[in-house]
Amino acid sequence: MALTEKYAAQIEKTFGKYPDKRSAVMPMLHLAQQEYGWVSPEGIQEVAELCDMDPTQVKSIAGFYTMYSERTKGKYWLQVCTDLACALCGADKFYEDLKAELNVDDGGTTEDGLFTVEHVMCLAACDKAPMLQCNFHFVEKLDMDKMRTHLDKWREESK
Numbered sequence: 001m002a003l004t005e006k007y008a009a010q011i012e013k014t015f016g017k018y019p020d021k022r023s024a025v026m027p028m029l030h031l032a033q034q035e036y037g038w039v040s041p042e043g044i045q046e047v048a049e050l051c052d053m054d055p056t057q058v059k060s061i062a063g064f065y066t067m068y069s070e071r072t073k074g075k076y077w078l079q080v081c082t083d084l085a086c087a088l089c090g091a092d093k094f095y096e097d098l099k100a101e102l103n104v105d106d107g108g109t110t111e112d113g114l115f116t117v118e119h120v121m122c123l124a125a126c127d128k129a130p131m132l133q134c135n136f137h138f139v140e141k142l143d144m145d146k147m148r149t150h151l152d153k154w155r156e157e158s159k
């Protein structure tokens with residue numbers, strides 16, 4: 001069990017914050033995602049064993065929240081909000097332009113493995129629309145010019 005071996009102290013500390021192991025399922029899913037880059041079947045199984053839960057329950061929790069990815073993804077995970085406030089500020093067009101810029105479909109990953117792009121529901125930054133989150137960091141008040149600058153920066157960082 002890779003998580004237990006690698007993160008024993010962190011897991012123990014996390015469990016200490018909760019009344020029972022089941023309550024720690026979300027931080028454990030974060031840990032699995034951090035370790036594997038996505039919530040893999042192996043990660044689901046490990047989290048289920050750690051939290052004394054059925055793997056199906058853990059998988060359903062992982063599937064409910066957009067912060068968990070159930071498939072492999074690029075180094076930069078771009079989640080574009082296309083919900084109402086962002087849509088009113090041009091998110092749909094922005095999302096189409098971004099996919100075209102990166103030559104990917106919804107949920108796709110660029111050939112170089114750098115960017116995965118998907119649309120998500122409201123990320124609670126409606127006053128900064130249109131926006132996305134990149135690896136859980138908000139990037140706000142976007143247009144394609146700003147986005148190209150960010151893409152170039154991330155490409156440079158990954159060299």
Ligand code: FES
Binds near residue numbers: 127
């Ligand atoms: S609608 Fe996009 S952040 Fe709320």
